[in-house]
Amino acid sequence: MEKEFIKKTEQSVTLNVTAGKIDSFREIEKTTGTVRVYENGCIGVAGCLGEPNEEELTEKAKAALAFAIPYPCCLEGPLEQEEIHDEEIIPVAEFIPTMQRFLDRLGELCPRFALTNKIGMSRTYTEYRNSLGRHLVSCGRELNISLVAQSRGSGNLFDTGFGWSGDHFDEEALLAEFKREYDAFYKPVDIEPGRYPILIEPAQLLYSYLNHFVGDLYAAGASLLNGKLGEKVFSDKLTLKADMNLHTAPNGCFFDAEGCVAPYMRPSLVENGVLKGLLTTKKTAAAYGLPNLGTAAATYDGVPDMDLPGLYAEPTAKSLKELVPGKAVLVVVAAGGDATPEGHFVTPVQMAYLMENGELVGRLPDITISGDFFDLLGKDYVGTSHDDPIEGFNFSAFVMDVEKP
Amino acid sequence: MIQFKEGYYADIRIEDRFRTTISYKAGVLEEMKTRNEKQAFLRVYDGKLWYYASVTDVDHLQKTLDGLYAAATANPDILEDPTVKRFEVNRDKLSSFADRSVRDIPLAKKQELLLSYLPILSEEPAVTLPEGKYLDRNSEFRFLSSLGADITYDYQTCGIVLSFAMAEGEKQFHGSWSNGVTRFEELRGLEETIRGSVREQADSMRNAVPVEAGKYPVVLSPEAAGVFAHESFGHKSEADFMISDETMKEEWQLGKAVGSPILSIAESGAIPGSGFVPYDDEGTKARKNYLIKNGVLAGRLHSAQTAAALDEELTGNARAIDCEFEPIVRMTTTYIEGGDLSFDELIAPIEKGYFIKTVKHGSGMSTFTIAPKVAYEIVNGKLGRPAQISVISGNVFETLGLIDGLTRDVELLSFVGGGCGKIEQYPLPVGFGGPYVRVSEMNVQ
Numbered sequence: 001m002e003k004e005f006i007k008k009t010e011q012s013v014t015l016n017v018t019a020g021k022i023d024s025f026r027e028i029e030k031t032t033g034t035v036r037v038y039e040n041g042c043i044g045v046a047g048c049l050g051e052p053n054e055e056e057l058t059e060k061a062k063a064a065l066a067f068a069i070p071y072p073c074c075l076e077g078p079l080e081q082e083e084i085h086d087e088e089i090i091p092v093a094e095f096i097p098t099m100q101r102f103l104d105r106l107g108e109l110c111p112r113f114a115l116t117n118k119i120g121m122s123r124t125y126t127e128y129r130n131s132l133g134r135h136l137v138s139c140g141r142e143l144n145i146s147l148v149a150q151s152r153g154s155g156n157l158f159d160t161g162f163g164w165s166g167d168h169f170d171e172e173a174l175l176a177e178f179k180r181e182y183d184a185f186y187k188p189v190d191i192e193p194g195r196y197p198i199l200i201e202p203a204q205l206l207y208s209y210l211n212h213f214v215g216d217l218y219a220a221g222a223s224l225l226n227g228k229l230g231e232k233v234f235s236d237k238l239t240l241k242a243d244m245n246l247h248t249a250p251n252g253c254f255f256d257a258e259g260c261v262a263p264y265m266r267p268s269l270v271e272n273g274v275l276k277g278l279l280t281t282k283k284t285a286a287a288y289g290l291p292n293l294g295t296a297a298a299t300y301d302g303v304p305d306m307d308l309p310g311l312y313a314e315p316t317a318k319s320l321k322e323l324v325p326g327k328a329v330l331v332v333v334a335a336g337g338d339a340t341p342e343g344h345f346v347t348p349v350q351m352a353y354l355m356e357n358g359e360l361v362g363r364l365p366d367i368t369i370s371g372d373f374f375d376l377l378g379k380d381y382v383g384t385s386h387d388d389p390i391e392g393f394n395f396s397a398f399v400m401d402v403e404k405p
Numbered sequence: 406m407i408q409f410k411e412g413y414y415a416d417i418r419i420e421d422r423f424r425t426t427i428s429y430k431a432g433v434l435e436e437m438k439t440r441n442e443k444q445a446f447l448r449v450y451d452g453k454l455w456y457y458a459s460v461t462d463v464d465h466l467q468k469t470l471d472g473l474y475a476a477a478t479a480n481p482d483i484l485e486d487p488t489v490k491r492f493e494v495n496r497d498k499l500s501s502f503a504d505r506s507v508r509d510i511p512l513a514k515k516q517e518l519l520l521s522y523l524p525i526l527s528e529e530p531a532v533t534l535p536e537g538k539y540l541d542r543n544s545e546f547r548f549l550s551s552l553g554a555d556i557t558y559d560y561q562t563c564g565i566v567l568s569f570a571m572a573e574g575e576k577q578f579h580g581s582w583s584n585g586v587t588r589f590e591e592l593r594g595l596e597e598t599i600r601g602s603v604r605e606q607a608d609s610m611r612n613a614v615p616v617e618a619g620k621y622p623v624v625l626s627p628e629a630a631g632v633f634a635h636e637s638f639g640h641k642s643e644a645d646f647m648i649s650d651e652t653m654k655e656e657w658q659l660g661k662a663v664g665s666p667i668l669s670i671a672e673s674g675a676i677p678g679s680g681f682v683p684y685d686d687e688g689t690k691a692r693k694n695y696l697i698k699n700g701v702l703a704g705r706l707h708s709a710q711t712a713a714a715l716d717e718e719l720t721g722n723a724r725a726i727d728c729e730f731e732p733i734v735r736m737t738t739t740y741i742e743g744g745d746l747s748f749d750e751l752i753a754p755i756e757k758g759y760f761i762k763t764v765k766h767g768s769g770m771s772t773f774t775i776a777p778k779v780a781y782e783i784v785n786g787k788l789g790r791p792a793q794i795s796v797i798s799g800n801v802f803e804t805l806g807l808i809d810g811l812t813r814d815v816e817l818l819s820f821v822g823g824g825c826g827k828i829e830q831y832p833l834p835v836g837f838g839g840p841y842v843r844v845s846e847m848n849v850q
């Protein structure tokens with residue numbers, strides 16, 4: 001009988017912000033434990049909230065084998081690896097005063113905005129062991145600033161937002177960037193309908209196409225990518241990976257729920273336009289003869305399931321200016337879009353800036369953007385830039401049709 | 406026995422949550438588990454800041470509460486605080502599901518029910534990946550406050566969720582069907598309903614015609630109307646968005662005309678189903694609240710904090726997804742009230758338009774969108790061919806004003822799986838629905 005043991009501790013402190021003032025402080029610590037056992041082609045799972053008692057969980061997992069849930073036993077082999085990124089970002093005792101000072105300064109720079117929502121710090125510690133001698137420990141911390149901005153007097157519940165997440169707090173850089181966005185917000189500009197490079201976080205666009213990358217839908221012939229694994233189907237410039245690297249995904253985990261570790265901790269979906277991977281678990285990979293991507297997730301008491309932790313598009317340009325030297329649309333909020341089964345994607349854009357030569361020109365009115373799956377990731381994919389205008393801001397550009405509603 | 410201290414407001418919410426998940430994919434058992442979690446969420450308020458803690462160790466709540474007291478500052482006038490003065494002090498024991506709890510139904514019986522429906526999916530030759538889930542939840546809540554509130558109540562949902570990838574030649578479709586109820590026995594006898602739905606979605610995959618993008622009259626089903634009510638106006642009625650900017654109260658003044666005179670949108674946690682919240686997570690008793698009545702802004706949804714800030718009454722809408730989070734302003738069951746037409750009368754005047762029958766998802770800000778799953782043409786007052794539509798969209802307030810017909814019959818829907826998301830809290834079970842709703846013009850793409 002083979003066995004896996006997982007312990008995960010998630011800690012967070014979260015501040016609620018109302019009208020620029022912190023009005024609540026929440027502290028959570030949650031530990032979970034999991035044991036999975038494998039015997040006769042089946043899996044047994046047991047989990048607990050709180051500090052795990054491994055022996056007790058093992059007995060429960062063995063008992064769960066009676067459910068006869070089929071699962072291949074193909075554990076990862078021996079490996080000892082730790083990725084510990086545990087530097088304190090802001091001491092908990094100083095979190096409220098530090099953030100209130102930041103909010104006060106932001107309020108002075110952006111007096112026409114009423115700011116609400118959350119600022120949080122989190123730490124995630126995950127340990128994985130299996131009976132083949134694999135032992136992995138991952139620990140990361142993240143600061144997450146997510147502020148909703150109402151333009152005073154607009155009557156809108158939501159006008160725009162300021163957001164950032166990362167493993168440090170650079171107050172001056174954030175204030176400068178948020179001020180830049182604030183200034184552009186109050187410069188209304190217009191755009192003629194036509195085709196423009198659209199700067200958007202890749203996940204925001206590709207979420208609507210996620211089904212087509214799911215292993216069992218691919219195997220079932222229900223993906224637009226049917227039969228294309230290993231083939232070049234997209235632009236040469238497109239390299240798309242799942243991001244499990246703590247340098248760029250600091251609150252994640254560098255291994256998946258089944259103990260898989262990818263090179264550079266970024267399993268490949270697409271490399272230079274070639275379809276390299278699909279979202280799988282060890283079970284679906286084995287069932288359909290697909291390579292296992294290594295991005296499985298699992299609840300603390302559940303069988304592993306396919307997941308996509310986050311997307312990483314390899315940069316093709318050093319800056320936004322180099323990426324889109326002319327006119328471009330930078331999308332801030334685009335909610336409610338979707339794609340037809342044939343791959344035609346349409347979304348309204350509720351908040352966007354016009355950019356020119358890498359600089360924000362002004363705020364655009366509501367627009368609609370659209371495109372088709374293979375074109376967007378093929379001939380219409382312009383490229384990706386990282387850390388511009390500030391660290392952690394990663395945008396990909398796709399040429400899309402822009403219309404006014 | 407919890408000892409509350411003077412000089413602070415405090416409350417404790419404890420949930421004992423039981424859940425079952427059984428899932429099959431392509432005929433193979435994927436998951437079969439029950440989970441029983443007991444957690445608590447504690448709040449202490451000193452008039453300036455709220456201090457929150459979430460714990461799984463529910464046997465030592467006093468220690469956690471004392472820790473929060475230590476972080477806060479005693480305030481002798483706390484009982485005069487406008488938020489604290491708003492809190493209701495209810496004492497009640499409400500047991501709606503004790504005699505039919507899903508906790509008491511053997512796992513094998515739930516598995517057997519799910520297995521009885523799965524073969525229906527494979528009757529359709531285009532289905533290449535049939536999947537099915539049985540889900541249930543039974544929760545026992547207790548709420549205590551330093552003001553003397555002491556409430557226990559229970560909550561229950563159970564249901565079947567089926568999904569099925571279909572492919573035929575170049576055509577593909579991701580179909581689904583689900584049913585959420587509160588009694589296990591209500592999940593029996595659904596074979597023909599499921600069979601009909603699978604057939605209809607296969608027909609849509611095979612025969613749906615592309616739309617020519619443009620503006621058309623649109624008829625929304627109760628499901629689509631419910632999504633519209635929830636996304637386009639329900640979220641706008643959540644008052645926590647209104648307390649940051651002083652001008653918001655003027656912009657959203659009660660009594661202002663915001664929609665067609667035939668339109669009324671209501672909200673209530675007292676309706677049985679997935680949005681059943683007899684007491685909210687601050688101990689406020691459920692009641693019916695009108696958001697829009699006869700086209701006029703009639704109310705909004707509140708927690709005690711927002712009710713105090715806007716000097717309005719409590720509504721019973723402070724909710725958290727579980728005991729890891731604090732309550733924030735959320736919906737319960739949101740619905741459009743019915744009108745005076747039959748379905749045939751509703752579509753009769755439409756020469757060329759669309760009927761949105763089922764929905765993948767929707768969203769609503771200044772512009773709302775609905776991504777339909779199954780939709781039909783309406784031609785010369787009759788339903789026509791299935792239609793391929795990416796999204797329908799429109800300006801929220803313009804669309805509210807363009808509603809020009811409602812059927813008499815209203816359907817309220819209940820769900821298992823998924824739910825409403827707001828900020829960090831997802832998924833929250835809600836209900837929604839309405840009559841069939843005719844809108845004279847919407848963008849169809």
